[in-house]
Amino acid sequence: MSRPKPIEYADAAPQVRVVFDDIKRSRRVDDVNNFWKYLANDPALLKRTWASVKDVMADGALSPLVKELLYVAVSVTNGCEYCIASHTASARKAGMTDAMFGELLAVVGMANETNRLANGYRVPVDQAFG
Amino acid sequence: MSRPKPIEYADAAPQVRVVFDDIKRSRRVDDVNNFWKYLANDPALLKRTWASVKDVMADGALSPLVKELLYVAVSVTNGCEYCIASHTASARKAGMTDAMFGELLAVVGMANETNRLANGYRVPVDQAFG
Amino acid sequence: MSRPKPIEYADAAPQVRVVFDDIKRSRRVDDVNNFWKYLANDPALLKRTWASVKDVMADGALSPLVKELLYVAVSVTNGCEYCIASHTASARKAGMTDAMFGELLAVVGMANETNRLANGYRVPVDQAFG
Amino acid sequence: MSRPKPIEYADAAPQVRVVFDDIKRSRRVDDVNNFWKYLANDPALLKRTWASVKDVMADGALSPLVKELLYVAVSVTNGCEYCIASHTASARKAGMTDAMFGELLAVVGMANETNRLANGYRVPVDQAFG
């Protein structure tokens, strides 16, 4: 009946340790964040989620910094406190300055506002947008 | 009782035309999008929204392209079809390629997924994140 | 496999007709809206939902007009097009003017914006608010 | 100006006690959860909500376990911490195992992801789906 518990490395099954080791190596950190310790309650979910995050957040047509900014934008829109805290930290590691953070929040706030104005007036999509 | 109607330039009050003229000049377009034509039903709302959008979306610590990507990320998360259509178009004008669009959606999808995994496991914020 | 269908009065079971009759009498309309025709696919859901709506939306400490405005505010925030359309119509019947509608959307837009600014800065609740 | 307070049984009005008694009897518990103690601030809301919950969550075409899983899925999607905590507990009482909980979260995460991919690409509904 009780709340889920985090799985620490010392208590983790081998297939969980493999993922934890890869996270630590990839991110050059001594321990994984709470998020991964909780996902470890379901080793298959842990493995798949880490594989996807590693793949999706890698450098590509968009830089890791831009990807972290997008992650924060979604998390702020959804009101996920854990994700806001952790990805704001990641964004800062990837180079986000205070000025960038302020502008990010301004855009996120504005978009959330205008999304509702468009809903409220039931604005039809312009033909030019297809 | 009927649905709100767009206000065309020819039928617009002077204070609406001032805003429409500024949008057309700033964006170098011949006509404003439907969004602005509907907001014109409330001239004060139109004026304030345009002033904020112009200010928030201007080049700054973040580029106009990154700001448009953030706008799309929020609109996709909220499921606002009008805003997805119009800001995808703006993002493309600002330089978004097909590859960027694909990666943007991959990050937005992933963030929406992991936001719920963090919620579901009720993961506490790591002390390192403050 | 196909999409749910509306139940018209002529084809409705007796326990559905009882609800339809009460809606028509209470609202002084000749036919019920599509919403009720679809809910009629589950007569228990139809009956319970109508009883709750009738109870919740009745005149009380808040007027029917204010209640309709609140309904529109929620529906716009959630992006439910059907509900925006139907409750904007109900609000107009209850006395909502164009000016009220414009101000309603301005407040809804602003609240959606500042909700995200509070999320993004992770603002702690002031002690004065308990 | 202060935060709403819970109503304890000892301080409750007769019409609140009637509901509390029915909750305790139906659920075989010694005291009601905080949720009901707060709703008791509005006895009409308390009474209607409990009647609906009892009706909706009862065994039917879907089992109580499946209904609790659905409740958790919605609460996780909305990020309602209280509801996640209380309905995870109810789901466990109704038979949810750790493995089921992990799979539930995997589906909820995936659905939240693919909802946004469908939004982002503005995928039109297939004709086969009506």
Next chain:
Amino acid sequence: MSRPKPIEYADAAPQVRVVFDDIKRSRRVDDVNNFWKYLANDPALLKRTWASVKDVMADGALSPLVKELLYVAVSVTNGCEYCIASHTASARKAGMTDAMFGELLAVVGMANETNRLANGYRVPVDQAFG
């Protein structure tokens, strides 16, 4: 990497103090709420947000009380705890009684419910609604 910090008046730049002074004067309070102290990390965002809030929440076609009720309705729908706490307090200052608060939540709950019933049955907008 650390969490954003509030800016107190004593440490605030002149352009922040101007806004803080205006908030204190307009609201007849001795200090501004945490929300404004955090926005002060981005003085341009602070200034624009305060100007919009002052404008949007002023007496107009809708009263300040109705506007605060709408603000609470949006914040409850989005699950923004800070905004629920602060705007419930503002609504009480503007005259919201316990009975009004109970009815407000009943409408917000009902609207969130019926929004999903309309989504789930994919109810088409009635022709009468345009």
Next chain:
Amino acid sequence: MSRPKPIEYADAAPQVRVVFDDIKRSRRVDDVNNFWKYLANDPALLKRTWASVKDVMADGALSPLVKELLYVAVSVTNGCEYCIASHTASARKAGMTDAMFGELLAVVGMANETNRLANGYRVPVDQAFG
């Protein structure tokens, strides 16, 4: 500038055809749904999403039917029309009856309602829930 387009099998690159072939084989269908044709604009996203969906939705501690019901519950909560339409169809294929669909929507509606009542009253998590 224009809207994303679906990729048909005849025009698809080899790595897209491999995924399409696997979807058709696994689901015993002659053609893939629009969702996959749009994701094919980004072959890496297509491949990863299909691999995850196949894995997550497979029979496990929860049956495919229960998983489809959960998918519909999330999609209805988010208001994603495409996903509601496609996963309602999948749920029916997996055995969902009309009665189950009605009860599913009743639970989803109720959960969306009570999530907001818990938010609005700021109900603290019971100690018993951890």
